[in-house]
Amino acid sequence: MKILIIGTGYVGTTTGLIFCELGHKVTGLDLDEQKIQALKAGKLHFYEPGLEPLLKKHIEAHNITFTKDTETAIKENDLIFICVGTPQGTDGSADLTFVKNVAKSIGQNLNQYKVIVTKSTVPVGTAELLTRVIKDNQTAPVPFDVVSNPEFLREGSALHDALHPDRIVIGTTSETARTIMRELYKDLHCPIIETHPKASEMIKYAANSFLALKISYINELARVCDKLSINVHDVSNGIGLDHRINPHFLKAGMGYGGSCFPKDVNALIHTAKQQGTPLLILEAVVKVNAEQPVYVIEKIKQALGGEVQNKTIAVLGLSFKANTDDTRESPSFILIDRLLEEQAIIKTHDPMVKSGASHQCMTIAETVAGADALVICTDWDEYKNLDWAGLKSLMNQPYIIDGRNMLDKEILEGVGFQYFGIANQ
Structure with a gap:
C-alpha cells in the first residue's frame, strides 16, 4: 500500500518505518523544513534505540520519502495517517488545532476514496469531528472513511513494541475501511480489536491512565x-x-x-x-x-x-x-x-x-x-x-x-x- 504519514515526530516517524518493514511504501509529510531535511539525510530529531539505522535502511531502499508538498502527498497516497501533536490545553483538554488543520487540508485535496487514520491520541468523538471537517472542506463529494487506530508505543522500546504489539485496535463503522486495515496489519501476529471509533479512542486514554x-x-x-x-x-x-x-x-x-x-x-x-x-x-x-x-x-x-x-x-x-x-x-x-x-x-x-x-x-x-x-x-x-x-x-x-x-x-x-x-x- 502507499501510505502517507502526516507529522514526522516520534509517533509518525516510528509508524512510517514500521510500515516500511511490513513492505509498504511510505511518504512522510511535515511543514518543518529543518525536520524534513534531517530525515532525508537519515538523521532523527529525537533519540530512540534502533530507529535511526532503520531510517537509513529504508531511505536507501527507496521505501520512504519525505516532503512538504501537502497537495501532492494527499493525492498520491491511499491511506493517510494523522500523527500530529495534541498538546495539553490550559484546562487539561487535548488541543486539536493541528489535527483540525490536517483534516482541512485532506478535505481540500481529496481526489479519490481514501482511509484517513488517526494515530494521534485524541479525545472521544474526534473521528466524528474529523469526518465533519473533511466534508466541510471538500471541493467535490469524494467518499472517504475515518478510522481510529491508536498507538501503544513505549519511548525507549518503540521499535520492539511496534513489531510485536500486544494488540491492534481498529475503530470504524465501515466494512471497507475495516478490510483495508486488516490487510495493512496482516503480517503482525496479535489480537485485533475491532470496535466503534469512540471505543477505540477511549481505549488509548483508559490504558495510559x-x-x-x-x-x-x-x-x-x-x-x-x-x-x-x-x-x-x-x-x-x-x-x-x-x-x-x-x-x-x-x-x-x-x-x-x-x-x-x-x-x-x-x-x-x-x-x-x-x-x-x-x-x-x-x-x-x-x-x-x-x-x-x-x-x-x-x-x-x-x-x-x-x-x-x-x-x-x-x-x-x-x-x-x-x-x-x-x-x-x-x-x-x-x-x-x-x-x-x-x-x-x-x-x-x-x-x-x-x-x-x-x-x-x-x-x-x-x-x-x-x-x-x-x-x-x-x-x-x-x-x-x-x-x-x-x-x-x-x-x-x-x-x-x-x-x-x-x-x-x-x-x-x-x-x-x-x-x-x-x-x-
Whole structure:
C-alpha cells in the first residue's frame, strides 16, 4: 500500500518505518523544513534505540520519502495517517488545532476514496469531528472513511513494541475501511480489536491512565512502607506475582512523566468532567504524582540535616525515563526547579539530553565533584555500575538519594555512602 504519514515526530516517524518493514511504501509529510531535511539525510530529531539505522535502511531502499508538498502527498497516497501533536490545553483538554488543520487540508485535496487514520491520541468523538471537517472542506463529494487506530508505543522500546504489539485496535463503522486495515496489519501476529471509533479512542486514554494509576499507587504505598521500615520491593514482588495484577509499572520511584501519561490522564479527567462524571481516582493519581518529586526532596533534606540552601546537589538523569531524550514533564526538572527555589546549587548530567543549562556537566565525575548529595533521577544503565568509591572521593559529603531504586544499597554502604531510597530498606 502507499501510505502517507502526516507529522514526522516520534509517533509518525516510528509508524512510517514500521510500515516500511511490513513492505509498504511510505511518504512522510511535515511543514518543518529543518525536520524534513534531517530525515532525508537519515538523521532523527529525537533519540530512540534502533530507529535511526532503520531510517537509513529504508531511505536507501527507496521505501520512504519525505516532503512538504501537502497537495501532492494527499493525492498520491491511499491511506493517510494523522500523527500530529495534541498538546495539553490550559484546562487539561487535548488541543486539536493541528489535527483540525490536517483534516482541512485532506478535505481540500481529496481526489479519490481514501482511509484517513488517526494515530494521534485524541479525545472521544474526534473521528466524528474529523469526518465533519473533511466534508466541510471538500471541493467535490469524494467518499472517504475515518478510522481510529491508536498507538501503544513505549519511548525507549518503540521499535520492539511496534513489531510485536500486544494488540491492534481498529475503530470504524465501515466494512471497507475495516478490510483495508486488516490487510495493512496482516503480517503482525496479535489480537485485533475491532470496535466503534469512540471505543477505540477511549481505549488509548483508559490504558495510559490505568498504567499511571499503578505508578502512583506504588509510589504512595512506598511512603507508608518508608514509615513502617518495609522494603517496597518485597511488596511489589508479592502483589505483582498475582496474575490479576502483574509486576509491570509497580516500581516505586520519582513518578511518571513524558509526552503521554501526564496529558492523557488530564485529558480523560477533562472529558469525564464535561460529561458530569468526575474520575476521582484519576484526580488522586495526578495529585500523588505531583507530590512524588517533593517526597524525594524531603529525603535530600533528611540527609543534609533539613536544609538545602547553599548545598551542592548532583542530579544524574534529566530524561523522564531511560533510553529516551524526552524531558517533557520529567520529574527531574520538577525536582531541580524546587531545589533552585530553595537556593541549592545544582549540577546535572544525562547521557542523551543536552539541556544547554549552565548547571549541566559533560561527565559524571564533573557532576559529583564537590557535591553534598547525589540524586539518581533517571534509571540509565550506565548509572548502575559506576566506580562508586572513586566518585565518593570527589564528593563533599557521601549521601546518595536513589530516586529510582536502581542501585545496590549494600555495595554503596560498603564503600562509605549513606544511602536513601524510596522505601528501599
